[in-house]
Amino acid sequence: MYSYKTGIEQIDKLSGGFEAGANILILAPPMSYADQLAYALTKPAVGEYAITLSTNERAAEVVDFFKVAGSDKRFIGVIDAITKSSTPSIVDTPRLMFVSSPTDLTGIGIKFSNMIETIFEGDFSDGEAGLFPPPIRFCVNSISTLLMYRKLEVLYQFLHVLTAKIKKIDGVGIYILNSESFDDKTLSLIKQLMNCVIEIKIEQNISYLRIMGIRGINPDWQKFSVNKGQVTILL
Amino acid sequence: MIPTGINGLDDMLGDGIPEGSKMVYSMEAGVNGQLFMLSTLASALAKKLSCLVILPYTTVDSFRRDAMATRSGSIDLCSKNLTYIDAIDRERIQKSTRSADTAQKEWRAKVAKICRDKQVDVIFVYIDLLCEDFGIEQALDIFEEENDEPKRTLIVEYLNLEGETQLDRFIHDFAFDVVISIKSSFPPMASFDYFTLVHTSWSPLPARSVPFIITEGRIAPYIPRIVVTGPAKAGKSTFITTASHDGLSVDRFGLDNDSTTVAMDFGLLDWKGFYITLYGTPGQPRFDLMIPGMFKHAMGVILIVDATKPESLPRAKQMIGLITERNMPMIIAANKKDLPSRLSEAEIRTALEIRKDIRVVFLSAKKKAEVKRMLRSFVDFITQFPY
Numbered sequence: 001m002y003s004y005k006t007g008i009e010q011i012d013k014l015s016g017g018f019e020a021g022a023n024i025l026i027l028a029p030p031m032s033y034a035d036q037l038a039y040a041l042t043k044p045a046v047g048e049y050a051i052t053l054s055t056n057e058r059a060a061e062v063v064d065f066f067k068v069a070g071s072d073k074r075f076i077g078v079i080d081a082i083t084k085s086s087t088p089s090i091v092d093t094p095r096l097m098f099v100s101s102p103t104d105l106t107g108i109g110i111k112f113s114n115m116i117e118t119i120f121e122g123d124f125s126d127g128e129a130g131l132f133p134p135p136i137r138f139c140v141n142s143i144s145t146l147l148m149y150r151k152l153e154v155l156y157q158f159l160h161v162l163t164a165k166i167k168k169i170d171g172v173g174i175y176i177l178n179s180e181s182f183d184d185k186t187l188s189l190i191k192q193l194m195n196c197v198i199e200i201k202i203e204q205n206i207s208y209l210r211i212m213g214i215r216g217i218n219p220d221w222q223k224f225s226v227n228k229g230q231v232t233i234l235l
Numbered sequence: 236m237i238p239t240g241i242n243g244l245d246d247m248l249g250d251g252i253p254e255g256s257k258m259v260y261s262m263e264a265g266v267n268g269q270l271f272m273l274s275t276l277a278s279a280l281a282k283k284l285s286c287l288v289i290l291p292y293t294t295v296d297s298f299r300r301d302a303m304a305t306r307s308g309s310i311d312l313c314s315k316n317l318t319y320i321d322a323i324d325r326e327r328i329q330k331s332t333r334s335a336d337t338a339q340k341e342w343r344a345k346v347a348k349i350c351r352d353k354q355v356d357v358i359f360v361y362i363d364l365l366c367e368d369f370g371i372e373q374a375l376d377i378f379e380e381e382n383d384e385p386k387r388t389l390i391v392e393y394l395n396l397e398g399e400t401q402l403d404r405f406i407h408d409f410a411f412d413v414v415i416s417i418k419s420s421f422p423p424m425a426s427f428d429y430f431t432l433v434h435t436s437w438s439p440l441p442a443r444s445v446p447f448i449i450t451e452g453r454i455a456p457y458i459p460r461i462v463v464t465g466p467a468k469a470g471k472s473t474f475i476t477t478a479s480h481d482g483l484s485v486d487r488f489g490l491d492n493d494s495t496t497v498a499m500d501f502g503l504l505d506w507k508g509f510y511i512t513l514y515g516t517p518g519q520p521r522f523d524l525m526i527p528g529m530f531k532h533a534m535g536v537i538l539i540v541d542a543t544k545p546e547s548l549p550r551a552k553q554m555i556g557l558i559t560e561r562n563m564p565m566i567i568a569a570n571k572k573d574l575p576s577r578l579s580e581a582e583i584r585t586a587l588e589i590r591k592d593i594r595v596v597f598l599s600a601k602k603k604a605e606v607k608r609m610l611r612s613f614v615d616f617i618t619q620f621p622y
Binding site for chain 1 (some may be wrong): 266
């Protein structure tokens with residue numbers, strides 16, 4: 001079975017990376033650079049594809065991150081739920097699709113399916129071939145924003161569908177959730193949809209993470225940093 | 236009647252939905268089904284009906300641009316017969332009311348006023364967010380007429396995350412007249428969407444599904460496989476060639492310089508809004524092993540017999556045995572009707588020992604009009620067949 005390299009040496013050596021079909025929750029307080037970690041884990045390896053559902057940043061900003069991290073933009077797709085509200089005239093391309101707002105779960109679902117189909121049909125990367133069946137990394141940046149617009153029960157059902165689709169295509173899903181803005185019930189319900197949880201904390205300006213749910217990986221807190229799409233565990 | 240604007244679906248409904256009825260398009264997450272509402276809206280506008288469109292999830296401007304892109308510009312969304320309530324109105328109501336109860340009343344009053352002022356005939360509702368604001372019962376209550384008001388048609392698009400139980404609620408709890416479920420397969424399986432007519436209040440039809448594809452901004456029902464079979468030299472290749480826009484036949488010429496199909500025929504039709512793929516089988520018994528595999532994903536079978544050759548009918552009867560093992564629509568095409576000494580329908584029925592409900596149609600496989608007429612009637616049969 002395909003494994004998605006995390007780019008974190010210690011994890012890739014011990015476990016080979018994320019298993020195909022895994023859904024990973026990044027649980028982080030605000031201002032903890034969780035988005036940087038999520039993008040770093042979403043950054044596609046050669047032959048892979050990445051799709052980001054952006055509820056916080058414009059598509060151009062998301063693409064910029066991946067370009068700076070050295071990714072080939074022909075393998076990067078963004079479903080942007082921000083830009084259309086201010087620029088209704090913006091039009092979809094195979095790699096950049098727009099929905100009217102984060103409330104529009106119907107639109108998000110359709111664009112997600114369309115983008116996956118485009119990848120499977122080989123029409124995504126301007127003729128540049130990736131691996132087949134295509135390994136796809138999917139990031140939601142973040143669930144917290146979706147929860148501001150939609151009720152937990154509805155969003156849970158919607159994420160249930162999305163995570164099931166990620167499993168079906170042997171992709172990997174990475175979802176950010178603010179750990180301080182929601183009650184235990186919310187956190188626990190969202191965790192039910194995931195195979196693995198990465199928690200982040202900041203103490204005295206130092207970032208720590210701990211990874212739970214990957215066999216062979218130490219679940220203790222470890223210092224880390226992210227620079228240009230590269231995550232480093234600091235020993 | 237108000238047509239849905241979707242070929243095949245209107246045929247199944249009997250030209251559309253009765254005015255004053257309630258219809259829901261229930262969409263699974265991720266299925267590309269937005270054209271269903273838009274097609275029906277376009278049909279209502281084409282009939283000069285006054286329409287109210289409720290879009291709590293977006294603005295009118297965004298909706299118009301998206302719809303024009305989706306429908307290839309073939310819908311007048313600035314029509315004077317069209318009124319909107321959009322996300323800005325939703326926000327205004329949310330800010331001006333203190334509770335969900337008063338907000339729901341505000342919605343109800345707003346909808347009623349527009350309906351009176353504009354003499355609205357049809358309300359189109361993207362109901363998702365209203366269900367979240369008020370619960371589904373109260374959301375639907377917004378559109379209930381007062382006793383003295385004329386009955387309006389209500390058409391709802393619903394993002395169905397709950398599955399079959401929610402469809403049952405639309406039928407039994409909310410008394411919807413038409414329930415249509417739109418679903419999708421998803422990669423890595425071959426990707427296609429399909430709609431199912433789950434319920435109509437005026438006819439106890441069994442639920443039936445039709446795959447569809449979206450082409451040039453319209454929904455085209457798609458019959459992915461009709462198998463054309465029959466004894467050798469009955470006219471299968473001719474039939475497929477006559478029926479198709481594009482086709483391919485893998486033939487071999489014999490000593491008598493007659494060709495016979497040794498692999499299979501393949502034909503594509505884009506006709507009357509339907510996309511149809513025809514697969515022809517070879518007629519020789521040595522190929523029978525491959526026939527059950529071709530039936531596996533077929534939506535119907537056309538059995539072609541040569542109406543001038545009674546000696547070929549025992550072989551045709553043998554092939555019917557292969558078909559009737561599966562419950563699928565079948566029609567008998569009796570070819571070469573223009574030649575003398577052809578058999579009668581009764582003689583063919585007796586020789587083939589077929590049930591009364593299996594139709595026998597006489598045609599000449601060389602004549603396009605006759606082939607198309609037969610296909611039209613067979614497609615109707617397929618879309619109404621209780622699988």
